[in-house]
Amino acid sequence: xxxxxxxxxxxxxxxxxxxxxxxxxxxxxxxxxxxxxxxxxxxxxxxxxxxxxxxxxxxxxxxxxxxxxxxxxxxxxxxxxxxxxxxxxxxxxxxxxxxxxxxxxxxxxxxxxxxxxxxxxxxxxxxxxxxxxxxxxxxxxxxxxxxxxxxxxxxxxxxxxxxxxxxxxxxxxxxxxxxxxxxxxxxxxxxxxxxxxxxxxxxxxxxxxxxxxxxxxxxxxxxxxxxxxxxxxxxxxxxxxxxxxxxxxxxxxxxxxxxxxxxxxxxxxxxxxxxxxxxxxxxxxxxxxxxxxxxxxxxxxxxxxxxxxxxxxxxxxxxxxxxxxxxxxxxxxxxxxxxxxxxxxxxxxxxxxxxxxxxxxxxxxxxxxxxxxxxxxxxxxxxxxxxxxxxxxxxxxxxxxxxxxxxxxxxxxxxxxxxxxxxxxxxxxxxxxxxxxxxxxxxxxxxxxxxxxxxxxxxxxxxxxxxxxxxxxxxxxxxxxxxxxxxxxxxxxxxxxxxxxxxxxxxxxxxxxxxxxxxxxxxxxxxxxxxxxxxxxxxxxxxxxxxxxxxxxxxx
Amino acid sequence: xxxxxxxxxxxxxxxxxxxxxxxxxxxxxxxxxxxxxxxxxxxxxxxxxxxxxxxxxxxxxxxxxxxxxxxxxxxxxxxxxxxxxxxxxxxxxxxxxxxxxxxxxxxxxxxxxxxxxxxxxxxxxxxxxxxxxxxxxxxxxxxxxxxxxxxxxxxxxxxxxxxxxxxxxxxxxxxxxxxxxxxxxxxxxxxxxxxxxxxxxxxxxxxxxxxxxxxxxxxxxxxxxxxxxxxxxxxxxxxxxxxxxxxxxxxxxxxxxxxxxxxxxxxxxxxxxxxxxxxxxxxxxxxxxxxxxxxxxxxxxx
Numbered sequence: 001x002x003x004x005x006x007x008x009x010x011x012x013x014x015x016x017x018x019x020x021x022x023x024x025x026x027x028x029x030x031x032x033x034x035x036x037x038x039x040x041x042x043x044x045x046x047x048x049x050x051x052x053x054x055x056x057x058x059x060x061x062x063x064x065x066x067x068x069x070x071x072x073x074x075x076x077x078x079x080x081x082x083x084x085x086x087x088x089x090x091x092x093x094x095x096x097x098x099x100x101x102x103x104x105x106x107x108x109x110x111x112x113x114x115x116x117x118x119x120x121x122x123x124x125x126x127x128x129x130x131x132x133x134x135x136x137x138x139x140x141x142x143x144x145x146x147x148x149x150x151x152x153x154x155x156x157x158x159x160x161x162x163x164x165x166x167x168x169x170x171x172x173x174x175x176x177x178x179x180x181x182x183x184x185x186x187x188x189x190x191x192x193x194x195x196x197x198x199x200x201x202x203x204x205x206x207x208x209x210x211x212x213x214x215x216x217x218x219x220x221x222x223x224x225x226x227x228x229x230x231x232x233x234x235x236x237x238x239x240x241x242x243x244x245x246x247x248x249x250x251x252x253x254x255x256x257x258x259x260x261x262x263x264x265x266x267x268x269x270x271x272x273x274x275x276x277x278x279x280x281x282x283x284x285x286x287x288x289x290x291x292x293x294x295x296x297x298x299x300x301x302x303x304x305x306x307x308x309x310x311x312x313x314x315x316x317x318x319x320x321x322x323x324x325x326x327x328x329x330x331x332x333x334x335x336x337x338x339x340x341x342x343x344x345x346x347x348x349x350x351x352x353x354x355x356x357x358x359x360x361x362x363x364x365x366x367x368x369x370x371x372x373x374x375x376x377x378x379x380x381x382x383x384x385x386x387x388x389x390x391x392x393x394x395x396x397x398x399x400x401x402x403x404x405x406x407x408x409x410x411x412x413x414x415x416x417x418x419x420x421x422x423x424x425x426x427x428x429x430x431x432x433x434x435x436x437x438x439x440x441x442x443x444x445x446x447x448x449x450x451x452x453x454x455x456x457x458x459x460x461x462x463x464x465x466x467x468x469x470x471x472x473x474x475x476x477x478x479x480x481x482x483x484x485x486x487x488x489x490x491x492x493x494x495x496x497x498x499x500x501x502x503x504x505x506x507x508x509x510x511x512x513x514x515x516x517x518x519x520x521x522x523x524x525x526x527x528x529x530x531x532x533x534x535x536x537x538x539x540x541x542x543x544x545x546x547x548x549x550x551x552x553x554x555x556x
Numbered sequence: 557x558x559x560x561x562x563x564x565x566x567x568x569x570x571x572x573x574x575x576x577x578x579x580x581x582x583x584x585x586x587x588x589x590x591x592x593x594x595x596x597x598x599x600x601x602x603x604x605x606x607x608x609x610x611x612x613x614x615x616x617x618x619x620x621x622x623x624x625x626x627x628x629x630x631x632x633x634x635x636x637x638x639x640x641x642x643x644x645x646x647x648x649x650x651x652x653x654x655x656x657x658x659x660x661x662x663x664x665x666x667x668x669x670x671x672x673x674x675x676x677x678x679x680x681x682x683x684x685x686x687x688x689x690x691x692x693x694x695x696x697x698x699x700x701x702x703x704x705x706x707x708x709x710x711x712x713x714x715x716x717x718x719x720x721x722x723x724x725x726x727x728x729x730x731x732x733x734x735x736x737x738x739x740x741x742x743x744x745x746x747x748x749x750x751x752x753x754x755x756x757x758x759x760x761x762x763x764x765x766x767x768x769x770x771x772x773x774x775x776x777x778x779x780x781x782x783x784x785x786x787x788x789x790x791x792x793x794x795x796x797x798x799x800x801x802x803x804x805x806x807x808x809x810x811x812x813x814x815x816x817x818x819x820x821x822x823x824x825x826x827x828x829x830x831x832x833x834x835x836x837x838x839x840x841x842x843x844x845x846x847x848x849x850x851x852x853x854x855x856x857x858x
Binding site (some may be wrong): 298433 | 612630631632635639641644647648649650651654657658662663664682688701740751757850
């Protein structure tokens with residue numbers, strides 16, 4: 001059999017003497033965790049930096065004149081909805097103020113999600129899969145191993161900060177961005193503060209919960225509460241003191257770029273240290289594989305869906321897909337709510353120029369929504385990519401064997417997963433459209449309801465294309481399928497963002513699945529492009545299924 | 557024409573990136589036979605089984621089960637067989653009962669009464685979630701699901717891995733029942749007593765090649781007899797005596813492997829002050845060592 005646990009095999013476990021020369025076996029957990037976090041930290045640091053820089057660039061190309069900038073500041077600077085959703089927005093007449101509004105809280109939340117997912121995966125996930133046990137058989141204790149894992153996670157966050165800071169410092173020298181080195185370093189610090197605190201939270205919930213999913217759920221719930229508290233604090237209802245009760249409020253209080261303050265770093269640091277210490281204590285005092293909160297490991301049988309492999313697929317992917325649908329609904333609702341205010345600032349010829357380049361025409365709320373549905377399309381594409389990865393891990397973890405050694409044809413299994421994924425994507429696109437419409441109506445925007453719902457469905461084609469390409473990769477080169485499908489999405493995002501500011505040849509821009517998509521609802525759906533993307537997706541999926549039927553299944 | 561053999565491979569070969577996992581395997585298993593498949597880790601046992609199940613493609617050669625191509629007709633083949641892997645992977649959030657129900661539904665045929673009886677015999681708590689099961693309990697789920705479908709062919713890849721001795725004993729009873737019912741069993745194992753107790757024929761695999769195939773009786777004559785001697789004083793060196801393949805001694809005690817006529821050894825022993833002499837047929841374990849020589853390194857799994 002092919003060695004599927006090669007990484008494990010390289011870990012010196014049982015005896016100090018078994019460690020490769022020059023490597024202390026006592027730091028194996030630290031090195032192992034660091035290696036895996038650092039890679040991901042570098043990638044996300046690059047994303048953080050790219051988002052900030054592209055946002056700053058786009059500001060200076062969209063809002064060229066002081067009059068346009070003043071209009072923007074007037075529209076958003078004191079808009080309660082905007083402030084509640086994205087935090088305070090001072091100095092919108094400057095690049096710095098605009099960049100903070102557009103990226104700070106969003107990237108903080110993304111960083112927090114990254115942190116909690118990374119921590120729960122590397123702590124509870126590893127333990128759940130039994131790899132932790134193997135490590136603990138070596139020369140370390142539970143508490144020390146947890147401390148080392150925290151150290152490894154910290155290394156990843158340090159890299160996240162360093163890469164973000166590097167990009168900001170370098171790009172900050174450009175006159176269009178104009179951020180000084182000191183301010184850039186501090187902004188990078190503020191941007192990773194969320195990742196730092198929620199990595200600690202994820203490490204803590206990994207001690208509390210028995211499964212990775214539960215641990216991530218607890219940490220995610222804490223993030224949700226933190227966000228809600230901050231939202232209430234910023235909503236102008238006299239509860240502003242609440243901002244000191246939530247980690248996201250402390251981060252907001254750093255006010256990077258606009259009026260930097262160091263004091264909130266104290267609660268940020270204290271919170272991280274306290275949570276880290278509690279994590280190590282809990283880890284030291286419990287048995288391996290157990291959890292502080294008792295696990296519900298018994299349940300009455302629910303057999304309704306379990307009458308075949310298709311029902312099993314539905315049951316396996318349902319929790320994830322429901323969570324995604326909720327996220328898409330929330331995203332749509334938020335964008336819908338601010339559409340009217342945002343649309344109002346989109347006046348003046350240079351704004352139209354840029355939006356036209358991104359594909360939006362017309363003005364007002366529907367032009368703004370034309371851009372926000374791009375984000376929905378990106379999210380959907382990530383859902384599609386995640387489904388490819390999920391199929392791959394069923395195979396890699398050996399859970400495909402019990403099905404494929406029974407009378408289940410490989411192509412039927414894969415087609416079933418594909419079908420469920422397409423249905424879920426369609427539902428997600430519909431939900432996003434409806435939620436956006438609901439938000440827009442509630443926010444007082446005058447939009448065409450049918451066009452907005454249609455714009456939701458318009459985002460489907462890129463994700464179907466991504467799904468099909470992912471299945472092709474899965475059929476042909478299963479080992480690199482995850483990498484390939486995420487690369488398609490990442491490339492498309494990057495090209496579309498850069499192409500959006502007119503910096504790319506259209507041949508390159510055309511390789512982005514998102515660039516192919518019309519910016520509905522402000523533009524009508526571009527049917528030939530939809531046709532091409534769906535056809536490419538379907539053909540790839542068929543080829544992928546055929547390849548999968550012919551290759552070796554790689555079981556556990 | 558008689559029924560085709562349940563399993564027939566011809567020149568079955570699997571190569572992974574330059575490594576020969578299995579080379580030119582010719583194997584036949586007749587209906588109703590219980591065949592043991594023995595070999596150290598990395599010998600190619602799991603590779604053979606995954607080829608028979610159509611999970612992987614042969615580099616060359618063919619594998620037929622029930623006279624059907626194992627890859628092309630996989631679905632038809634799988635209707636009549638059940639497979640238990642030594643590393644039973646199941647869905648962590650399903651309970652044991654849910655997993656058994658699902659596997660029965662997917663298989664299509666299930667003897668629900670027998671299944672419930674097996675749950676009791678194997679002392680499985682089906683209300684627990686799979687993630688809370690030990691490896692042995694996951695193994696039980698796999699075994700129960702396979703046995704309860706009453707397949708014509710049971711393909712078992714080190715099925716007792718992780719089972720405690722009591723449950724391993726129960727497993728043997730189940731295989732005995734399957735044999736009585738006329739089911740064919742292909743059992744890969746390195747628990748030799750298991751194979752010795754259950755199997756009509758044994759195939760021995762080493763480094764991807766079939767090196768021996770026969771009944772236990774067939775294979776015994778190939779091997780040496782084990783002679784254990786206790787002397788009045790320190791044991792003399794007997795390794796040079798005719799017919800002695802290997803000798804090891806510890807204080808007054810010596811253990812010998814002897815092949816062929818005993819006479820030269822007996823002549824030497826008669827003069828050496830023997831207190832006790834025992835000779836016995838070799839266990840499969842010793843047979844195994846004789847076939848392989850000793851100290852053969854195992855590399856990787858499967």
